[in-house]
Amino acid sequence: MENIITHEEYVKAQIRLEEIIKLDLVSNDTPEDDPLLQELDDVSDIIEAYEEEHYPIGLPSLIEVIELRMFEMKLKQKDLATLLGTSATRISEYLSGKREITLNIAKALRSKLNIDSDIILQ
Template sequence: MAQIKSEKQYEVIMQRIEELLLVTDDNTPIDSKEIIELEMLSDLVEEYELEHYPIGTPSLPDVIKLRMYEMNLTQEKLAEMLGLSQSRISDYLTGKTEPTLKVARAISKQLNIDPGIVLGA
């Protein structure tokens, strides 16, 4: 099977994908040559990106910060919500310490974060 072997090939293929996206839409038949080419090139790009641009799992502090942003929470508000001190929240957000099981449960429930993420599973 073909594969992308260089960054230059990747860039050229990405440019071609952009061109194909301009001439196709949801109404384009799935057996059209443009859609077939688009799918094939997209598969090649996906394989290349998985190898060369892997996306790692976010850290618990990053997930908490994101959820705080989404919920418009300050460290003070989060501390009140969880019944903790602001300094303890700061320790979690900097990665200095990890939450206890009890606190991890509260973080999971109060911030609606998957328990597996909070527990590092």
């Protein structure tokens, strides 16, 4: 298949992908040189390229990443405040977007929560 240009071609590629999968035309045991396996790879690549162009998924915001880390670490705002060396009120202001994160808090987020500096700087 060639690059998908229209939405209709994208839908056709999705339908073909579903046919290959639902009909069990390929499996983990399918030889790598099998034409259907190659078609599956090609159709998947085309769909992925179309979706990346037309339905991009942006990076999460810093607040979303902080909230995720809090969930993962089972931290409440008060716990996070203690960990970062600030008040629970200040954490609430950061998470609600009422206050910008300071350089010291940004450094603490990097070191204590292991949040990537690229996300902090966005």
